Amino acid sequence: MTSRTSRNRSHRRLHRDGRPPAARSSRGPAALLLTAALAASLLTGCGSTGAADPVVVRVSAPETPAPVDPARVAATATATSAFGLDLLHTLTAAPDQAGRNLVLSPSGLATALAMLLPGARGATADELARALHTDLAPEQYALATGALNRRVPPTDGLTLRQSDALWAQQGFPLGQDYLRTLAAAFDTGVHTTDFAKDPDGSRRTVNAAVEKATEGRIKDLFGKGAITSDTRLALTDALYLKAKWASPFKxxxxxxxxxxxxxxxxxxxxxxxxxxxxxxxxxxxxxxxxxxxxxxxxxxxxxxxxxxxxxxxxxxxxxxxxxxxxxxxxxxxxxxxxxxxxxxxxxRFDTADDLVPALRALGVAAAFDAADLSGLTGPGAHESLRVGTVVQKATVQVDEEGTVAAAGSGVGVVATAAQAPRQxxxxxxxxxxxxxxxxxxxxxxxxxxxxxxxxxx
Known part of the structure; x- marks a missing residue:
C-alpha cells in the first residue's frame, strides 16, 4: 500500500477552474491576501458556471506552517476526545439506540465546527465553544485543530487524509477576516456554486467531492432536502484512514x-x-x-x-x-x-446521523435558532444566517490486516427564512x-x- 497523508502543494497559485473539485487535503497555513479582483469574484461569483461546474478559488500559501502553541494543540486534542464521548452518549441515550452499532468521527465533526466557529458571535459562539470543550478564541481553536489534522507523518503502512472545503453561494459576500482564518488554519479552497437556482445539483456536487475524498466510502453525505435554495454555505470535512496492524492477525x-x-x-x-x-x-x-x-x-x-x-x-x-x-x-x-x-x-458497519438533535442536547441552540453568524459575512450582506443542518456519515471495517474507516461531516448554513430540518x-x-x-x-x-x-x- 502506498503511504501518503496528502500533503501535496500542487495548487499553490491562485487559480480558478471549472471542474468539480476534489476535496482539498493540503494542510499548510495560508496568508490570505484578497486583492480587489478576488474580493469582487467572491462577492459577485463572476465566472461561475453553476452547481454542476463550480468555480474554485484557491490562494498561494507559504510552504512552512505557522507554529501553533503546543499547549493549545494538546488542549484541543483533549477537548475533541471529550466532545466525542458527549456525542456517543447523546446518540445512544434513547432506549432504542443504546444497543446499536455506532461509529463516529469526533475529529471530523470538530473540524467542521472549527470552520464555522470563527464566523459565530455572541451566544452562538459561546454555545459552540462549550459543546466543543474549548475556551480558546475561535481563531486559536481553528489553528490548533488544523495543526492536529496535519500532525501524523506519512508511513508505508498508513493512508490518512483529512480534507476540508467551504462551499459558498455565488455572489454571497464572505468576510475577508473569516476567509483568512480558514486559509491559515485549514488551507482550504472556496468553491462557489448555485444553491439558490439548483440546490439538488449543488448537493450532488458537494457529495461527490466528499465521496472522492473518502475513496467512495461516504456517499450522499447531504441527503435529499438537506440542501435547499436558502442554503448559502456548506462546510465539509472528509476523513479517510487505511492502516495495517503492526501485528496482523493470521x-x-x-x-x-x-x-x-x-x-x-x-x-x-x-x-x-x-x-x-x-x-x-x-x-x-x-x-x-x-x-x-x-x-x-x-x-x-x-x-x-x-x-x-x-x-x-x-x-x-x-x-x-x-x-x-x-x-x-x-x-x-x-x-x-x-x-x-x-x-x-x-x-464492518456504517452509521449516519442527523446531529442537530445531539448538538441541541449538548447546549447548542442559538446556532439553529436566533444565530449570530455575522463573522462569516463581508460588506454587502443583507441576510441573517443560521445553521440549518449538521450531518455525519461514518464507516469502519476491522479485519486480519488492519482497519479501513472513513467519515464525512457537513454543516449547512442557510438564510434565516429557511425551515429547520428536524467503542x-x-x-x-x-x-x-x-x-x-x-x-x-x-x-x-x-x-x-x-x-x-x-x-x-
Whole structure:
C-alpha cells in the first residue's frame, strides 16, 4: 500500500477552474491576501458556471506552517476526545439506540465546527465553544485543530487524509477576516456554486467531492432536502484512514466463536485470534464502577492505534453510559505491555446521523435558532444566517490486516427564512465493546464507537 497523508502543494497559485473539485487535503497555513479582483469574484461569483461546474478559488500559501502553541494543540486534542464521548452518549441515550452499532468521527465533526466557529458571535459562539470543550478564541481553536489534522507523518503502512472545503453561494459576500482564518488554519479552497437556482445539483456536487475524498466510502453525505435554495454555505470535512496492524492477525487463526449480544443471544461470528505482547489494562470498581479490560492494538506506523475497552459480561450498558473523559484517561493511562491471548471479532458497519438533535442536547441552540453568524459575512450582506443542518456519515471495517474507516461531516448554513430540518492475560472479546482509533501522542480520537453485534451491517 502506498503511504501518503496528502500533503501535496500542487495548487499553490491562485487559480480558478471549472471542474468539480476534489476535496482539498493540503494542510499548510495560508496568508490570505484578497486583492480587489478576488474580493469582487467572491462577492459577485463572476465566472461561475453553476452547481454542476463550480468555480474554485484557491490562494498561494507559504510552504512552512505557522507554529501553533503546543499547549493549545494538546488542549484541543483533549477537548475533541471529550466532545466525542458527549456525542456517543447523546446518540445512544434513547432506549432504542443504546444497543446499536455506532461509529463516529469526533475529529471530523470538530473540524467542521472549527470552520464555522470563527464566523459565530455572541451566544452562538459561546454555545459552540462549550459543546466543543474549548475556551480558546475561535481563531486559536481553528489553528490548533488544523495543526492536529496535519500532525501524523506519512508511513508505508498508513493512508490518512483529512480534507476540508467551504462551499459558498455565488455572489454571497464572505468576510475577508473569516476567509483568512480558514486559509491559515485549514488551507482550504472556496468553491462557489448555485444553491439558490439548483440546490439538488449543488448537493450532488458537494457529495461527490466528499465521496472522492473518502475513496467512495461516504456517499450522499447531504441527503435529499438537506440542501435547499436558502442554503448559502456548506462546510465539509472528509476523513479517510487505511492502516495495517503492526501485528496482523493470521487468517488461519480466524474461526467462528460465540459473541454474547445485549439481548442474551450468542451467535457464532468470525473471530480473529493471536497471542502477543500488547499494552493492556484491567480494573474493577472505583470511579469506573463496572469491571473492565482494555487493550491497545498499534498500527504499523507507530503513531496511531485502536484501543478496545471491554466491560464485563452484563455490564456494558452501565459502563458505556458512565464513561467520561477522566475515566477514559484513567483506562488509557493504565495500559502497560504484557502478554495477551487475544480474540477479536471482525466487523464492518456504517452509521449516519442527523446531529442537530445531539448538538441541541449538548447546549447548542442559538446556532439553529436566533444565530449570530455575522463573522462569516463581508460588506454587502443583507441576510441573517443560521445553521440549518449538521450531518455525519461514518464507516469502519476491522479485519486480519488492519482497519479501513472513513467519515464525512457537513454543516449547512442557510438564510434565516429557511425551515429547520428536524467503542498472558486472556481477553476474549465475545461481548459488546467500545473502540477508539486515536493519535497515541496527542490522544485525539479519529474514530470512536461501540460494537454490540458484529454481524449487523
Amino acid at each position: 487468517a488461519a487463526h480466524t474461526s467462528d466463536r460465540p459473541f454474547h449480544r445485549l439481548d442474551g443471544s450468542a451467535p457464532n461470528v468470525g473471530t480473529m485470534g493471536q497471542t502477543g505482547t500488547f499494552r493492556y489494562a484491567e480494573g474493577s470498581g472505583g470511579i469506573l464502577g463496572e469491571p473492565w479490560q482494555a487493550v491497545e492494538l498499534p498500527y504499523e506506523d507507530g503513531g496511531l492505534a485502536m484501543d478496545l475497552v471491554v466491560p464485563a459480561q452484563g455490564g456494558f450498558a452501565a459502563f458505556a453510559k458512565g464513561l467520561d473523559q477522566a475515566q477514559l484517561d484513567t483506562i488509557l493511562g493504565a495500559l502497560a505491555e504484557r502478554p495477551v491471548d487475544l480474540t477479536l471479532p471482525r466487523f 498472558a492475560v486472556e481477553l476474549h472479546i465475545d461481548r459488546p465493546f467500545l473502540f477508539l482509533v486515536r493519535d497515541t501522542t496527542t490522544g485525539r480520537p479519529l474514530f470512536l464507537g461501540q460494537v454490540t453485534d458484529p454481524q449487523a451491517g
